[in-house]
Amino acid sequence: MRKRGFEVVSTYLDKDIHLPIRQTSGSAGYDIEAAERTVIPSIWQKGVLQTLQQVQGLQSESVDEAAAQSADIKPVLVPTGIKVYMPENEYLQITCRSSNPLKRSLVLPNGVGIVDSDYYNNAENEGELFVQLLNFGFEDVTIEKGERIAQGIFLTYQKTDDDVDNGVTRQGGFGSSGQN
Template sequence: MTDYKEKEIHLPQRATHHSAGYDFEAAEEVVIPSIWKQLLTRKINDNPTTEKNIKPVLVPTGIKAYMMEDEFLQLANRSSNPLKRFLLVANGVGIIDSDYYNNSENEGHIMFQFSNFGLKDRVIKKGERIGQGIFLPFLKADQDQTTHDRTGGLGSSD
């Protein structure tokens, strides 16, 4: 994992007094390849192996966040990304749980997952706003039980 301490990363900020979300920036330049270009390049004919190779791209933010036990950070796309750049947050909405940060196997680095449904590859430049994060509380069901403690990062509770 890249250390972003010396990389001039900006802390997320809200754009206006009434903004719910904090704008996150890309910590480095990343290319998001067109899914169509990938499909054509691989000449798929219902080949499941090729389909597995077309994955979202993780865009690092260089940011970590802590939350209280009954809070989470929701990661959402910027409204202009699909409209102007053909970029989707691949998991729809990202959920950063309070135990994502600083557990035994993960330092808590926040990343956005993007897929590009446009015809051309898209370049996200360092410092470009890529998404927003909204801190939210959550409730637990009566007789709530969990199966284990988190020991990892993205997808570690699968």
């Protein structure tokens, strides 16, 4: 009986995708690779510097313009070509590799990603995992196919005594468990 593991999603079956592995016997995390070449643009080239300069002037028109420009500054979803299955009381925590910020200026903008057990095989994207990355460096960063970009750690969670199953079934993929 299968408990937890990784599978390749159908759209990547013939694309030589590697399932995550732990690099050492003491590693907690399974290294997750990029499924395809992806460019992570520098936030500075996307308008952060111009936004800061406009806001510094404290003119309402500049602040409005800055807000419009900052809409282009957002993380990139890097496809992994994999999905994950696990028991109902577990989740996969996606964390940044420790070398990403130091060597590549890449971070997970949400700090930690949470993959719920019911994300597996969802109708929208078959449960494919994506890793959000933000580049705070001055140059664009190119992630190559097969490059390790994050780690996945299986964790259990507990429910409160008064927890109620609301009967809602996941309907979508990435970011689908709530409106906010």
